Amino acid sequence: MKSLDPRVQRLPEELPPLQPKAPLDQFGSFEVFVQPKEGKPFQHEGIVHAPSLELAFVLAKEAFTRRFTCTSLYVTDTRNVMVSPTTEGNQNAYDLIPSVTEHQGGEPFEVYHLMKRGKQHLHAGTVEANSHEEAFSKAKAAFGSKQVFNVWVVRRSDIRFTRPEEQDLWLTLPEKKFRDASDYKGGDKLKEFLERQSSKS
Amino acid sequence: MNEQALKEFLYKMADDTLIIGHRNSEWTGMGPILEEDIAFSSMAQDQIGQSLALFTLLHQLGEQEPDTVAFMRNANQFHNCILTELPNQEYDFSIVRHFLYTTSATLRWDMCTHSSYEPLAQLAKKVKGELRYHSLHARTWIQQLGSATEESISRLQRSLELAMPYALGIFEESPFEKELVAQHIFEGEKRLMEKWLSAIEEVLGKTQLVIPDLKLIQPVLGGRKGQHSEHLQPLLDEMSEVFRTEPGAEW
Amino acid sequence: MYGGGNTFEGIKTDSLAQEDPQKLAAFEARIARGEKIEPTDWMPQLYRKQLIRMIEQHAHSEIIGALPEGTWITRAPGFKRKMALMAKVQDEVGHAQLLYSAAETLGKSREEMINDLISGRSKYSNVFNYPTFTWADCCFISWLVDAGAIVNQLANAKGSYGPYCRALDRICAEESFHLKYGHHCVIYLASGTPHQREMFQEALNRWWTPMMHFFGPSDKISAHTEILMRWKVKMGTNDEMRNQFLDMYVPKIWELGFTIPDPALKKDPATGKWAYTEPDWEEFKRVINGDGPCNKERLAVRRVAEERGRWVREALKSPKMNYVTPLA
Numbered sequence: 001m002k003s004l005d006p007r008v009q010r011l012p013e014e015l016p017p018l019q020p021k022a023p024l025d026q027f028g029s030f031e032v033f034v035q036p037k038e039g040k041p042f043q044h045e046g047i048v049h050a051p052s053l054e055l056a057f058v059l060a061k062e063a064f065t066r067r068f069t070c071t072s073l074y075v076t077d078t079r080n081v082m083v084s085p086t087t088e089g090n091q092n093a094y095d096l097i098p099s100v101t102e103h104q105g106g107e108p109f110e111v112y113h114l115m116k117r118g119k120q121h122l123h124a125g126t127v128e129a130n131s132h133e134e135a136f137s138k139a140k141a142a143f144g145s146k147q148v149f150n151v152w153v154v155r156r157s158d159i160r161f162t163r164p165e166e167q168d169l170w171l172t173l174p175e176k177k178f179r180d181a182s183d184y185k186g187g188d189k190l191k192e193f194l195e196r197q198s199s200k201s
Numbered sequence: 202m203n204e205q206a207l208k209e210f211l212y213k214m215a216d217d218t219l220i221i222g223h224r225n226s227e228w229t230g231m232g233p234i235l236e237e238d239i240a241f242s243s244m245a246q247d248q249i250g251q252s253l254a255l256f257t258l259l260h261q262l263g264e265q266e267p268d269t270v271a272f273m274r275n276a277n278q279f280h281n282c283i284l285t286e287l288p289n290q291e292y293d294f295s296i297v298r299h300f301l302y303t304t305s306a307t308l309r310w311d312m313c314t315h316s317s318y319e320p321l322a323q324l325a326k327k328v329k330g331e332l333r334y335h336s337l338h339a340r341t342w343i344q345q346l347g348s349a350t351e352e353s354i355s356r357l358q359r360s361l362e363l364a365m366p367y368a369l370g371i372f373e374e375s376p377f378e379k380e381l382v383a384q385h386i387f388e389g390e391k392r393l394m395e396k397w398l399s400a401i402e403e404v405l406g407k408t409q410l411v412i413p414d415l416k417l418i419q420p421v422l423g424g425r426k427g428q429h430s431e432h433l434q435p436l437l438d439e440m441s442e443v444f445r446t447e448p449g450a451e452w
Numbered sequence: 453m454y455g456g457g458n459t460f461e462g463i464k465t466d467s468l469a470q471e472d473p474q475k476l477a478a479f480e481a482r483i484a485r486g487e488k489i490e491p492t493d494w495m496p497q498l499y500r501k502q503l504i505r506m507i508e509q510h511a512h513s514e515i516i517g518a519l520p521e522g523t524w525i526t527r528a529p530g531f532k533r534k535m536a537l538m539a540k541v542q543d544e545v546g547h548a549q550l551l552y553s554a555a556e557t558l559g560k561s562r563e564e565m566i567n568d569l570i571s572g573r574s575k576y577s578n579v580f581n582y583p584t585f586t587w588a589d590c591c592f593i594s595w596l597v598d599a600g601a602i603v604n605q606l607a608n609a610k611g612s613y614g615p616y617c618r619a620l621d622r623i624c625a626e627e628s629f630h631l632k633y634g635h636h637c638v639i640y641l642a643s644g645t646p647h648q649r650e651m652f653q654e655a656l657n658r659w660w661t662p663m664m665h666f667f668g669p670s671d672k673i674s675a676h677t678e679i680l681m682r683w684k685v686k687m688g689t690n691d692e693m694r695n696q697f698l699d700m701y702v703p704k705i706w707e708l709g710f711t712i713p714d715p716a717l718k719k720d721p722a723t724g725k726w727a728y729t730e731p732d733w734e735e736f737k738r739v740i741n742g743d744g745p746c747n748k749e750r751l752a753v754r755r756v757a758e759e760r761g762r763w764v765r766e767a768l769k770s771p772k773m774n775y776v777t778p779l780a
Contacts, residue, residue: 001756003749004583005523006439007227010288011756018571018755019762026563027234027765028773029556046619047553047778048236049562051345051768058341059236061334062243063549066542067626078776086490088482118488118614121780150490152779166337168330175327176250178535184632186639190707193643197709226525226538230518231753233761235549235562242542246535253531268530292764346767353767443587444529450645452529452587452637 029078030056032064033123035071042074044112044121044152053077057160061169067179070170072162080158082132084151088117093151094144100137102129107157109135111143114150121152206377207318207386208262209280213375213425214309215255216281219271220433221302222248223440224289233292240338244299247331254328258320272444276434277427284367286424286433293356294363296346300339301368301401307332308396317385340404347408354409365413369420372397465679471496483684488614491557491780502685504558505574507616511551512569512576516750517597518544520580524590536633540594543626550622554615556778570755578736579662581744588641588651592659595634596701600666602627603697612684615780635704642708649709656705657713664731665739667694673733698726 001008027049033042045064050056056075065073085096093114106129112121124143129135135153162169177183225245232238256267264270284302289295310332313325346353372394381387398415405412423429443452468476475494482489489495518541525541528534552562568574579597584590602624609620641652668674668690680686688696699719705712716729739747 001749001752003523003753004585005519006526007231007522008519008749008753010227011231011753012760015752015755019759026561026775027768029776029778031779044780046550046622048549049234049775050236051770051773055341055345055768058338059240062240063236063546066239066243066546078779081779083492083779086492088487114490117490118617120618166333169334171330172247172250172327176246178246178250178532179539179629181628181632184536184629184636186632186636189643190639193639194707196643223526226534229525229538229541230515230522230545231757231760232545233757233764235515235545235552237764238545239542239549242538242545246538246542249531249535249538253535256531271531272529291760346764349767352763356763439526441529442527443524447645447647450648451640452533452644452648 027051030060030075031078031081032060033074034064035073036069038071042072042123047078048075053160065170070173072167074159074161076154076159080154082136082153084136086114086150088149090147092144092147093149094140097136097140097151099140100133102134102137106130106134107155110154110156110159111135111139112152112154113143113146113148115148117149121150126156202318202384202386203377203380204262206375206380206384208259208264209375209377210381210387211255211259211321213280215252215259216279217285218248218255218306219252220279220281220436221285222246222252223436224285225295225299227289228295244335244338247335251328251331254324258324261320268444272441274437276429276437279427279429279433279437280425282367282371282373283421283424283430284364284370286430286436287367288432291356294360296339296342297357297360298364300343300404301364302371303332303335303339304400305368305371305393305397307336308400309393312388312393315385316387343404344407347405347410358410361410362413366418366421369415369418370422370424373420373422373425375425465498467497480682483612488617489612490614499683499685500558502680503613503616504555504560506685507551507555507558508560508565508568509575509577511548511555511565512574513580514544514548514551515569516576516580516754519750519753520582520584520746521590521593523584524587527587529587533637537590540630540633543630547623547626550619553778554619557615557780559777561775566758570751570758572742572751575740577666578740578744579666580750581739581746582659582662583746585658586651586655588655589658591634591637591641591652592655593634594630595638596659596663597666598627598630598634599701600663600697602631603693603700604667607687607693610684611687618780638708642710653710656710660713661731661735664694664728665736667691667697669733669736670730695726698728699724702726
C-alpha cells in the first residue's frame with residue numbers, strides 16, 4: 001500500500017475481499033477486578049474479550065494495569081457474575097433480594113457493591129454459601145444495612161486470581177515514568193527559550 | 202573483571218532487546234484483537250526500556266550516550282542475533298519468534314541475577330516481573346494456538362520451522378566465552394541453550410506442534426559478529442530517520 | 453481522541469411518542485437529579501440509539517486515531533520519544549477497547565461496530581483523515597488534537613450514562629500524559645534548530661483547518677440537539693467546545709512564537725469569545741463523506757488488520773465461550 005507509514009507499506013499489497021462477520025462472532029466477555037494498593041478493596045475496572053479464562057487474565061493485565069499502581073488483578077467469566085436489580089434514590093438493592101433458607105457452610109463467594117451510580121463496583125467481602133441465591137441472601141444478612149444500588153456475587157472458584165509468585169508482575173510499574181505526565185516537565189526549556197527570545201528583541 | 206568481555210556481553214543483550222522491541226512495536230494499532238494489540242505493545246515498551254537500561258550500564262563503563270549508540274551505528278556494528286531483525290510477517294511468525302526469543306531472554310536474565318557484575322545482577326532482579334509476564338503471555342498463546350485448529354497448528358508449525366535455524370543463532374558464542382564463565386559474569390551460551398531447549402520442549406509438548414530435529418538444522422550465525430541479514434540496515438535507517446536529520450539537535 | 457464532529461445530524465424525535473410517558477418522566481427526572489443511568493435501567497429508544505452512535509464513533513476515532521501517529525512509531529527520535537510514542541499510541545488502542553465495551557453494554561457487539569467501521573457505514577473523527585508528513589505533524593496531534601479531545605471528553609465525562617462516564621474517567625487520566633508529552637515535544641521543536649522550528653510551523657499551517665473542524669460544524673449550521681443536551685448525552689455545543697479550546701491553547705501556541713494561519717483570530721476581551729475565520733465547512737463535509745486525503749488508506753489498513761487477524765480469532769473461538777453483553 002502506498003503510504004507515509006513505512007509499516008503500512010509493508011502490509012500485503014492486495015486488499016482481501018470484505019467478509020462481514022456474524023454480529024456475535026466474537027470471544028466471550030470477562031470482568032476485570034484490580035487492587036490498586038495493598039489493603040484497598042478490589043475494584044471492577046471493565047471487561048476484556050478473550051477465548052479463555054487464562055488468556056483473559058493475560059490480556060487484562062496490560063489492558064487495565066499498565067499504568068497507576070496495582071498490587072493484584074483477577075478476572076472471571078461475565079456469565080459467572082450474578083447481578084441484583086439496580087435501584088435509585090433511597091431504595092437499597094438488598095431490599096429487593098429475596099431471603100432464602102440458609103444452610104451452614106458452603107464455598108466462598110465474593111460480594112461486590114455499587115455504592116453510587118456511575119462509579120465502579122467495589123469488593124465488599126466474602127460469604128460462604130452453597131449457591132448464588134444463598135450467597136445473595138447471606139450477603140444481605142452480612143452487609144444489607146448499608147445503602148447500595150447494585151450487588152454482584154461471584155463464586156471464588158470461578159475466578160483466575162494473581163498467584164503468589166506472580167506478585168512481581170507489577171514490580172517495575174512505578175519506574176515506567178515515560179507513561180506518566182509528571183515525566184514531561186518542559187518548564188525549564190520553555191523559560192530558557194523565552195529568555196533567549198526576549199534578549200533578541 | 203575483563204571489561205572487553207563484559208561490554209561485548211552487554212552489547213549483545215542491549216541490541217537484541219532493542220531490535221526485537223522495535224519489530225514488535227510495528228504491530229501497534231494493527232494487532233489481531235484489540236486486547237492483544239495492547240499487550241504486545243506493552244512488551245515492546247518493556248524491551249526498549251530494558252535496552253535503554255543496558256545501554257546506560259554501557260555508558261557508565263565509558264561507552265557513548267544510549268541515544269547515540271542506538272541511533273547512530275550501522276548494521277555491521279550491531280550484535281543482535283538475526284532472529285530479532287527478521288520482518289514480522291504474519292502474526293503466526295511474530296508470536297512464534299516472540300515465544301522462542303522471550304524464553305531465551307527470560308532464562309538469560311534469570312542467569313544474570315547471579316552475575317558477578319553487580320549492576321547487571323541488580324537490573325536482572327528488577328526486570329524479573331516484566332520477563333515473567335512476557336513468558337506467561339508467550340506460553341499461553343502458543344499453547345492455545347498450537348492446539349486449536351488445523352489452520353492455526355499448521356501456521357505455527359511452518360513458522361517454527363522457519364524460525365528455528367535463526368533461534369539457534371541466539372546462542373552463537375562470544376570470543377570471550379571462557380572469560381565470562383571464569384569470572385562468573387555469565388554461565389555461558391551452552392548452558393543457556395540447554396535450559397532453553399528443555400523450556401521450549403515443555404511448552405511445545407503440551408501442543409500439537411513438533412520441534413524440528415535439531416541435528417538436521419544448520420544454525421544461522423553471524424549476528425553476534427555484526428554479519429546480518431539484508432533486513433537490519435533498512436530497519437536502522439528507518440529507526441534513525443528523524444534522529445539523523447539534525448546532528449546534535451534535541452528532540 | 454474525539455471531537456464533536458458529525459454525531460447528531462438529523463435526529464428524529466418521533467419515536468418518543470411511542471414511549472411510556474411515566475417511564476420517560478422518571479428517566480428524565482433521574483437525569484435532572486444528576487443520577488447516572490446504568491445499563492439495566494429503562495431508557496428511551498432514542499437515548500439508546502444516540503448513545504450507541506456517539507460512543508461507537510468515539511471508539512472508532514481512537515482505533516483510527518492510532519494510525520496517523522503510528523506512522524512515526526518506528527521513527528521516533530531517541531529512546532525517550534520512542535517509548536513515549538509507543539505508549540501513547542497504545543493508549544489510543546486501549547481507549548477504543550474501553551469505549552467499545554461501554555457501547556456494548558447498550559446492546560451492540562464489538563464485532564458489529566467494527567463491521568460498520570470497515571464497511572464505511574459509521575463515521576469517525578474527521579481529523580484522522582489527514583496525513584502526518586513529518587515528525588512535527590505527529591507532535592501536533594499528540595499535543596493539540598489530544599488537547600481538543602480532552603476539552604470534549606472532560607465535558608462528556610459529566611454526561612448521564614454510567615459506563616461511558618467510567619470509561620471517560622479512565623481515559624481522561626491517561627490523556628494528561630498525552631497532553632504533557634505532546635507539549636514537551638513541541639517545546640523542544642520550538643527551542644531547537646531553525647529547521648526544527650520550521651517543521652512545526654509547517655505542521656501548524658497544515659493542521660489548523662482540520663483542528664478547527666474537529667469540534668464540528670458551527671452552531672449556526674449544525675442540527676438541533678436540545679433533547680440530547682437535556683438527556684446529558686451532548687454536554688456542550690460545538691462552538692462552546694471550540695471556544696474553550698482556543699482559549700486554553702492559542703496563547704500557548706503564540707507563547708512559542710508560532711504563527712497561527714488565521715489573521716482574524718483574536719479574543720474579544722468583553723465577551724471572552726474568540727473571533728476566527730470560519731473554516732471551510734464544504735471541505736469538512738467532503739472529507740467526512742469519504743473524500744479526504746487519507747480516508748481510503750485508514751479504512752484499508754483497518755480492514756487488512758481485521759483480515760490478517762481473522763485466523764487467530766477463528767482458531768480460538770469455542771462454542772463454550774459464547775459472547776455475552778458486558779455488565780457495566
